[in-house]
Amino acid sequence: MTKTTFGTTSPSLLPWLGLALILLIADQLTKVLILGYYQLGDATYVTSFFNVVRVHNTGAAFSFLASASGWQRWFFTAIGIAAALFILWMLKSHAGQKLFSFALACILGGAVGNVIDRTLHGYVVDFLDFHYAGWHFPAFNVADSAITVGAICLVLDELLRVKRS
Numbered sequence: 379m380t381k382t383t384f385g386t387t388s389p390s391l392l393p394w395l396g397l398a399l400i401l402l403i404a405d406q407l408t409k410v411l412i413l414g415y416y417q418l419g420d421a422t423y424v425t426s427f428f429n430v431v432r433v434h435n436t437g438a439a440f441s442f443l444a445s446a447s448g449w450q451r452w453f454f455t456a457i458g459i460a461a462a463l464f465i466l467w468m469l470k471s472h473a474g475q476k477l478f479s480f481a482l483a484c485i486l487g488g489a490v491g492n493v494i495d496r497t498l499h500g501y502v503v504d505f506l507d508f509h510y511a512g513w514h515f516p517a518f519n520v521a522d523s524a525i526t527v528g529a530i531c532l533v534l535d536e537l538l539r540v541k542r543s
Contacts, residue, residue, distance in 0.1 A: 389474035394483040401487030405520035406494060409503040421507065428508055433517040434501040458493035462486055477535040484528030491521030 416422075416432035423429055465486045472478055495502040504517035 391470055391473045394469050394473060394479045394486075397480070397483040398487035398490070401484060401520065401524045402491050402494075405488065405491035405524070408505070408520050409491075409495065412503055412505045416505070427510055428506075430505055431507045431517055433504040433507075434499070435504050435517075436501045455493055455496045458489045458496070461489050462493070465489070475535075477531055477538070481528040481531035481535060484524045484531065486528075488521035488524035488528065491519075491524075495521075 412430075412432050416430075418432055418434060421429045421431040465482050469479055469482050469486070472482075492502050502519065502521075504519050504522070506519060506523075507517045508515045
């Protein structure tokens with residue numbers, strides 16, 4: 379809690395920004411390692427259901443619009459920036475709501491991680507490849523994982539809110 383000028387306390391935004399920063403650093407660090415040690419298309423077998431690969435995603439989730447002519451890079455970058463700004467506003471307004479703020483911080487860290495990729499490289503670096511019996515789930519990264527966890531927590535928060543009312 380931080381003290382305001384009127385002597386009341388308000389929840390601090392810092393823990394949530396700290397979580398987003400940790401996720402962002404983890405995302406970018408893992409991507410730097412993949413870019414440094416793998417060529418595009420390289421893969422390392424880890425288990426019977428998991429590989430580490432290097433994939434470039436020029437689209438959005440599940441490579442949506444990946445085959446477009448290039449405009450999607452800036453479109454998805456703009457969406458990511460707008461989402462990050464909206465999330466910052468929401469975090470400031472709701473920093474005391476723990477599950478909700480946790481969810482937003484996860485989404486914020488992931489969104490910024492993928493925006494950095496699009497800005498620097500023109501694509502998002504994906505490297506986690508889960509598969510079974512010849513079927514591969516689309517490769518993803520730490521940012522995508524954080525966004526997914528955040529989205530699940532948003533749904534859970536809403537379900538708990540509805541249950542309370």
